[in-house]
Amino acid sequence: MEVFFSLAKIVVAFVIILQLTLLLLWVERKGSALIQDRVGANRANLFGGLLPFNLGIVNTWMADPLKLFHKEDIVPTEADHFLHWLAPFVAIVPLFVTFAVIPFGDVLRVGGYTIDLVAAPIPASVLFVLAMASLAVYGVVIGGWASNSRYSFLGGVRGTAQMISYELALSLSIVSVVLTFGTFDLQEIARAQGQLIWGVIPAWGVFYQPVALILLFIAGMAESKRAPFDLPEAESEIVAGFFTEYSGSKLSVFMMADFVEIGIVAALVTTLFFGGWQVPWLGREGFQFPGGFAIALPSLVVTLLQFVAFLVKLFVFCWLQILVRWSLPRMRYDHLMAFGWKRLLPLGLVNVGLTAVLVLLFDGWTVK
Amino acid sequence: MDLAGLPPEYPLGLAAALFAIGAFGVVFRRSVIVVLMCIELMLNAVNITFVAFGRELGDMAGQVMVFFVMTVAAAEVAVGLAILLVAFSRRKTLDGDEFASLRG
Amino acid sequence: MIAFWIVALFALVGALVVVLHRNPVYSALGLVLTLFQVAVLFALLDAPLLALLQVMVYAGAIVVLFLFVIMLLSLEPEKRLAAPFPVAVAGLVLAATLGFGLVVSGTLPLRSGVPSRLPADFGSPESLATNLFTKHQLPFELTSVLLLVAVVGAVVLARRRS
Numbered sequence: 213m214e215v216f217f218s219l220a221k222i223v224v225a226f227v228i229i230l231q232l233t234l235l236l237l238w239v240e241r242k243g244s245a246l247i248q249d250r251v252g253a254n255r256a257n258l259f260g261g262l263l264p265f266n267l268g269i270v271n272t273w274m275a276d277p278l279k280l281f282h283k284e285d286i287v288p289t290e291a292d293h294f295l296h297w298l299a300p301f302v303a304i305v306p307l308f309v310t311f312a313v314i315p316f317g318d319v320l321r322v323g324g325y326t327i328d329l330v331a332a333p334i335p336a337s338v339l340f341v342l343a344m345a346s347l348a349v350y351g352v353v354i355g356g357w358a359s360n361s362r363y364s365f366l367g368g369v370r371g372t373a374q375m376i377s378y379e380l381a382l383s384l385s386i387v388s389v390v391l392t393f394g395t396f397d398l399q400e401i402a403r404a405q406g407q408l409i410w411g412v413i414p415a416w417g418v419f420y421q422p423v424a425l426i427l428l429f430i431a432g433m434a435e436s437k438r439a440p441f442d443l444p445e446a447e448s449e450i451v452a453g454f455f456t457e458y459s460g461s462k463l464s465v466f467m468m469a470d471f472v473e474i475g476i477v478a479a480l481v482t483t484l485f486f487g488g489w490q491v492p493w494l495g496r497e498g499f500q501f502p503g504g505f506a507i508a509l510p511s512l513v514v515t516l517l518q519f520v521a522f523l524v525k526l527f528v529f530c531w532l533q534i535l536v537r538w539s540l541p542r543m544r545y546d547h548l549m550a551f552g553w554k555r556l557l558p559l560g561l562v563n564v565g566l567t568a569v570l571v572l573l574f575d576g577w578t579v580k
Numbered sequence: 581m582d583l584a585g586l587p588p589e590y591p592l593g594l595a596a597a598l599f600a601i602g603a604f605g606v607v608f609r610r611s612v613i614v615v616l617m618c619i620e621l622m623l624n625a626v627n628i629t630f631v632a633f634g635r636e637l638g639d640m641a642g643q644v645m646v647f648f649v650m651t652v653a654a655a656e657v658a659v660g661l662a663i664l665l666v667a668f669s670r671r672k673t674l675d676g677d678e679f680a681s682l683r684g
Numbered sequence: 685m686i687a688f689w690i691v692a693l694f695a696l697v698g699a700l701v702v703v704l705h706r707n708p709v710y711s712a713l714g715l716v717l718t719l720f721q722v723a724v725l726f727a728l729l730d731a732p733l734l735a736l737l738q739v740m741v742y743a744g745a746i747v748v749l750f751l752f753v754i755m756l757l758s759l760e761p762e763k764r765l766a767a768p769f770p771v772a773v774a775g776l777v778l779a780a781t782l783g784f785g786l787v788v789s790g791t792l793p794l795r796s797g798v799p800s801r802l803p804a805d806f807g808s809p810e811s812l813a814t815n816l817f818t819k820h821q822l823p824f825e826l827t828s829v830l831l832l833v834a835v836v837g838a839v840v841l842a843r844r845r846s
Contacts, residue, residue: 295709295713334732335732335808335809336732336733336736336809339733339736339737339740340736342736342740343736343739343740343743343744344739345744346739346740346743346744346745346748347739347743347744349744349748350716350748353748353751353752353755354713356755357709357751357755365755368755369752369755369756372748372751372752372755373752376745376748376749376752379744396809586685586688586728586729590688590692591688591725591729592786592787593787594691594692594695594696594725595786596782596783596786596787597696597699597783598695598696598699598718599782599783599786600779600780600782600783600786601696601699601700601702601703601779602699602703603775603778603779603782604703604775604776604778604779605702605703605775606775607771607772607774607775607778607779608703608771608772608775609703611708613708613750613753613754614702614703614708614711616750617702617711617712617715617750618702618703620715620719620742620746621699621702621715621718624718624719624722624742627722627738628722628725628726629786631725631726631729631731631734632729634731635729635730635731635806635807638806640806640807640811640812640815641815641819641820643731643733643734643807643812643815644812644815644816644819644820646726646731646734647734647737647812647816648820648823648824648827650737650738650741650742651827651830651831652827652830653741653742653746654741654745654746654831654834655830655831655833655834656834657746657749657750658749658834658835658837658838659834659837659838659841661749661750661753661838662837662838662841662842663841664753665753665756665757665841665842666841666842668757
């Protein structure tokens with residue numbers, strides 16, 4: 213039975229991330245069209261266009277991946293064939309694995325069992341996320357090098373430098389959150405945010421660590437290599453960067469990795485700063501509003517509400533990243549490096565130091 | 581993680597093999613950058629023994645040592661690779677035998 | 685036990701790739717493979733925190749630096765892989781001796797007073813941190829100085845080229 217529940221949780225986490233990538237593909241195309249005052253993807257239609265309304269979402273949900281997977285897979289003659297084949301897998305596997313430690317609900321009570329709603333409940337899951345994030349750079353390096361093309365190579369070198377630079381700011385922002393909540397476990401961090409500050413405001417991380425939120429969001433966007441940080445794949449300079457020489461299904465895997473990274477950044481922001489699966493004032497027994505007013509709810513409904521809340525928050529932060537991508541121009545390379553090392557890194561260090569002092573002064577500082 | 585019964589001889593044997601391969605590489609290879617990698621291999625073999633013995637003796641000091649070794653390895657690689665970059669820009673090669681000009 | 689044999693197999697394959705492959709990029713990737721297996725081995729040996737640190741520090745930072753330098757210098761695969769034959773033989777003999785010595789020393793009996801059961805929190809972040817910040821405070825501070833020296837050294841060396 214335990215094994216069955218574990219498998220079910222893994223399937224849920226996997227389905228969330230897979231469907232999220234496909235949904236984001238459509239949202240990105242339609243969203244960019246909205247921002248640029250275009251119509252956007254509107255060609256594919258179910259039932260031969262007999263429906264009165266447009267089903268553009270079907271276009272990207274099914275037609276785009278199907279089309280990409282049917283394209284010819286071209287490997288340059290001079291490329292290193294083995295590594296060229298390996299790179300997309302190296303790019304995407306650590307990202308998928310990361311989603312296993314993101315909690316998507318509190319507990320599910322079914323027939324005497326109490327199931328912790330996180331696919332892989334490991335104690336140091338925050339570090340696990342960081343470790344896997346640091347592996348994501350290999351897809352870029354290997355892909356860029358193995359293609360044996362100048363553009364790919366430049367993209368690979370840029371990507372490496374950018375990702376190891378912004379990883380520092382990312383880690384520092386996460387360290388300050390860990391200090392605040394005093395645990396390495398994402399599920400514990402999410403649970404701690406169910407408390408109330410002064411009995412009214414939900415004790416979400418954003419109220420304790422606003423600076424860390426900004427750091428994490430910026431550094432996370434830089435890690436996912438999208439505008440304004442899309443130097444590794446800057447199409448106006450180096451064609452498509454490290455995946456210039458990729459086509460067909462391998463290209464689609466690289467593009468999917470981009471969307472999964474957006475999902476992971478959104479999931480981290482949600483879990484660390486916006487309560488994860490927490491719904492304000494919703495406890496395990498039902499709603500407990502500040503005024504003493506309460507609504508009792510069955511456990512299953514509570515779990516469902518939490519799951520939906522997690523998905524909604526996740527999607528809001530994905531949308532925010534897409535919005536930023538289509539609003540800001542690309543940074544210049546030296547600005548990018550200077551911003552990471554001279555602005556974000558000192559800010560992160562100061563934030564960690566300040567957090568440590570506050571935690572010591574106020575003995576835990578957060579609501580216990 | 582139900583490997584409570586994993587006897588220490590197995591990881592120690594693996595560590596010995598890795599250390600031997602690393603030592604062989606240091607002597608065998610000409611490219612300085614690969615020699616540096618082999619040194620990392622040897623350090624990792626040592627780390628395995630630290631963890632295995634620490635577990636066997638129930639002493640956390642073994643894991644703390646690994647922590648220090650990792651830090652020192654990071655520092656070593658940073659300086660080592662910087663030296664390599666300088667050496668390469670002067671000699672246009674990374675062949676260790678070509679760096680023998682200190683022979684007097 | 686099966687997990688250990690898988691780890692051992694891949695670790696050895698990775699190590700051999702490091703030593704024997706002509707192309708430094710493959711050597712670096714072989715190193716990643718081995719380091720990753722070592723991380724898994726740490727997890728099996730009740731050191732989960734070290735396992736994650738191993739991935740972060742070695743795979744995430746050190747080998748990426750190696751790859752970065754290899755790419756920056758555009759190193760070609762080596763034409764002459766190895767030292768001349770006598771040196772290779774000497775290396776083999778040395779390696780065999782070292783390996784044999786280590787295996788023998790590994791089978792020697794450990795000191796007495798070994799606890800039969802590990803404490804429940806063995807290898808947890810808390811126990812590692814407590815040990816690190818109490819018993820090993822001075823070395824910890826010294827490492828931070830060492831890191832600072834390394835940073836300054838790397839910057840100075842890299843600057844002098846221009």
